[in-house]
Amino acid sequence: MLKTTISRMKSLITPPFSFSPMSKKATPLASNFFSLASKPKLFSNLHNPISYFPLKPSMISLPSNFPILTRRVHSKPSLSSSGEIHVIVGPMFAGKTTTLLHRVQAEINDGRLGICVNWEKTLRGLCITGRMNEAVGLLWRSGLEVDHGTYALLLQECIFKKLYNKGKRIHAQMVVVGYVPNEYLKTKLMILYAKSGDLKTMHLLFDMLMEKSLISWNALIAGYVQKGLEEMGLSFYYEMRQNGLTPDQYTFASVFRACATLATLEHGKRAHCVMIKCFQKDNVVVSSALMDMYFKCSSLSDENAGKYVVLSNAYAAFGLWDSVAEVRGVMRDTEINKMPAYSSIEVQGKAHFFLLGDKSHRESEEIYKTIIEMIWILNDAGHNSCSINVALIKSNKDNRYGLDSVVTHDGVKLPCCALPNLSSFKQTFGQDAYDQLDVIGIDEAQFFGDLYDFCREVADHDGKTVIVAGLDGDYLSLPLKFNEGPVDSGINVHRRSFGSVLDIIPLADSVTKLSAQCEICGKRAFFTLRKTEETQTELIGGTDVYMPVCRHHYVSGQVAVEAARMVLQSQKSSSNNHKLLVR
Numbered sequence: 001m002l003k004t005t006i007s008r009m010k011s012l013i014t015p016p017f018s019f020s021p022m023s024k025k026a027t028p029l030a031s032n033f034f035s036l037a038s039k040p041k042l043f044s045n046l047h048n049p050i051s052y053f054p055l056k057p058s059m060i061s062l063p064s065n066f067p068i069l070t071r072r073v074h075s076k077p078s079l080s081s082s083g084e085i086h087v088i089v090g091p092m093f094a095g096k097t098t099t100l101l102h103r104v105q106a107e108i109n110d111g112r113l114g115i116c117v118n119w120e121k122t123l124r125g126l127c128i129t130g131r132m133n134e135a136v137g138l139l140w141r142s143g144l145e146v147d148h149g150t151y152a153l154l155l156q157e158c159i160f161k162k163l164y165n166k167g168k169r170i171h172a173q174m175v176v177v178g179y180v181p182n183e184y185l186k187t188k189l190m191i192l193y194a195k196s197g198d199l200k201t202m203h204l205l206f207d208m209l210m211e212k213s214l215i216s217w218n219a220l221i222a223g224y225v226q227k228g229l230e231e232m233g234l235s236f237y238y239e240m241r242q243n244g245l246t247p248d249q250y251t252f253a254s255v256f257r258a259c260a261t262l263a264t265l266e267h268g269k270r271a272h273c274v275m276i277k278c279f280q281k282d283n284v285v286v287s288s289a290l291m292d293m294y295f296k297c298s299s300l301s302d303e304n305a306g307k308y309v310v311l312s313n314a315y316a317a318f319g320l321w322d323s324v325a326e327v328r329g330v331m332r333d334t335e336i337n338k339m340p341a342y343s344s345i346e347v348q349g350k351a352h353f354f355l356l357g358d359k360s361h362r363e364s365e366e367i368y369k370t371i372i373e374m375i376w377i378l379n380d381a382g383h384n385s386c387s388i389n390v391a392l393i394k395s396n397k398d399n400r401y402g403l404d405s406v407v408t409h410d411g412v413k414l415p416c417c418a419l420p421n422l423s424s425f426k427q428t429f430g431q432d433a434y435d436q437l438d439v440i441g442i443d444e445a446q447f448f449g450d451l452y453d454f455c456r457e458v459a460d461h462d463g464k465t466v467i468v469a470g471l472d473g474d475y476l477s478l479p480l481k482f483n484e485g486p487v488d489s490g491i492n493v494h495r496r497s498f499g500s501v502l503d504i505i506p507l508a509d510s511v512t513k514l515s516a517q518c519e520i521c522g523k524r525a526f527f528t529l530r531k532t533e534e535t536q537t538e539l540i541g542g543t544d545v546y547m548p549v550c551r552h553h554y555v556s557g558q559v560a561v562e563a564a565r566m567v568l569q570s571q572k573s574s575s576n577n578h579k580l581l582v583r
């Protein structure tokens with residue numbers, strides 16, 4: 001049992017992946033990248049390149065510390081050839097940024113770098129290290145669905161720590177992301193609502209269960225009893241019996257408690273008989289509840305300190321602190337000696353008691369070893385155990401949505417570093433933090449003149465994965481004079497490569513060219529048309545200035561725009577504002 005507990009603990013808090021260049025090689029990133037449709041849930045809406053982000057835009061704003069939640073890496077080679085470079089290009093609105101964010105998440109999903117395996121482990125790690133605020137906050141803001149094990153762990157922690165509102169938030173998150181809890185989770189939710197005193201929701205969840213297990217009946221009965229509706233609790237106990245279920249210690253604990261409060265010795269005795277008949281295990285909570293029942297319904301004859309202590313502990317187990325104080329008061333007044341303080345641990349239904357430093361337990365050696373090992377694992381993992389070692393960078397020229405996030409045209413965002421050039425990254429980010437990075441995502445790559453050198457060093461030398469998203473072509477690189485254009489139209493309709501994006505193709509492991517939807521005809525759009533009169537290559541803007549177009553409409557649109565520009569220029573328009581030349 002202890003071994004199982006330990007291995008579960010380990011599996012939950014062990015760093016999500018160990019840095020292994022070989023394993024990286026074994027799973028070519030491209031295969032993951034290009035099979036997005038086969039990714040679970042997160043990518044399930046990937047049916048066309050235009051609207052494949054399945055999440056509600058506002059839902060994925062991760063906390064400001066998201067780009068790098070560092071973890072301790074024991075042995076990370078400083079020089080490695082296992083880096084990778086993946087390039088995503090296309091016109092504006094093609095989903096480059098969306099894809100970049102997906103791929104960063106896919107890396108993390110993949111478990112090699114860090115959002116479902118690491119993401120889930122991050123949540124689990126936060127949960128296990130007692131950082132429930134952060135765990136629930138992260139889950140809520142991410143808008144991502146996690147697996148039922150993670151939901152179960154989070155809910156369990158909320159129940160255990162009496163963080164009922166947090167638990168309800170997790171439930172709300174499930175609803176928002178469309179997650180349908182299985183029977184097990186529904187029961188956990190029932191317990192949560194029962195403990196929080198929200199009996200209406202508890203009962204609704206109970207009714208929704210296809211199969212009503214003993215655990216769900218127990219939650220229902222306990223919910224009513226704890227809320228002071230003991231009669232309801234008792235009537236559900238009888239209903240449960242009618243349904244052929246055999247009660248266990250949790251059922252009896254609630255039933256005895258109800259009988260104690262109602263002072264109904266008759267029902268209490270009847271339940272006690274059932275317990276004797278069908279219940280073999282000895283359990284401190286149930287025997288305390290039983291004693292309490294007899295104590296309340298008649299009187300506790302044997303003034304034995306141990307029983308009082310057990311009774312007080314039983315009250316404590318139910319959080320009945322007034323009753324604890326009452327029993328302790330009786331002990332004090334009657335001068336019953338209090339036993340020394342002890343801890344108890346229940347393993348497989350059997351309670352074991354320990355005094356401070358007690359070595360009398362036959363498994364004490366194993367237990368102390370286990371505790372030390374658990375502390376060691378937790379310390380080693382620290383709150384860095386389940387990190388996402390990813391950083392996102394964008395050009396600080398792109399100030400459309402502020403400088404602290406990479407933001408898609410749909411408003412989906414992740415925190416980032418906005419920089420004037422890539423060579424300032426290490427310094428800005430800090431060498432230590434940089435060393436721990438596994439993935440670097442670069443958005444608006446067309447604005448970084450030092451893209452080539454940066455990518456080469458980061459991937460070739462530092463062994464990191466770089467995912468680059470940017471425009472491959474500008475709207476029209478060289479604004480030529482009217483008479484310098486192609487002979488046929490008299491207009492220059494060339495699109496030139498933008499910045500250094502295409503220079504890194506020879507370095508890349510994969511290149512993805514995305515298309516948008518032509519705003520004029522709806523066909524696939526590979527080009528960006530600038531709608532205003534400005535002619536400089538770099539001009540920050542969105543739909544106010546640009547539109548994605550197909551080849552046909554690029555050419556015809558460009559002709560129209562160029563012609564309008566020429567007219568405006570000839571009229572010596574001095575307006576600095578964007579003037580729309582096409583709609």
Ligand SMILES: Nc1ncnc2c1ncn2[C@@H]1O[C@H](COP(=O)(O)OP(=O)(O)O)[C@@H](O)[C@H]1O
Nearest residue numbers: 050051092093094095096097098408409516517
């Ligand atoms: N004409 C269009 N074609 C495709 N997507 C568009 C268009 N207009 C707006 N969008 C939106 O832009 C999103 C892509 O945004 P984003 O990933 O930021 O693109 P990029 O980084 O390539 O400019 C799409 O999911 C879609 O909702």
Ligand SMILES: Cc1cn([C@H]2C[C@H](O)[C@@H](COP(=O)(O)O)O2)c(=O)[nH]c1=O
Nearest residue numbers: 092093474475476528537538539540541
């Ligand atoms: C075509 C083109 C675009 N830009 C600018 C406009 C935007 O600020 C970015 C592209 O952003 P997105 O994430 O790809 O939507 O680049 C430019 O300066 N010059 C151009 O020719």
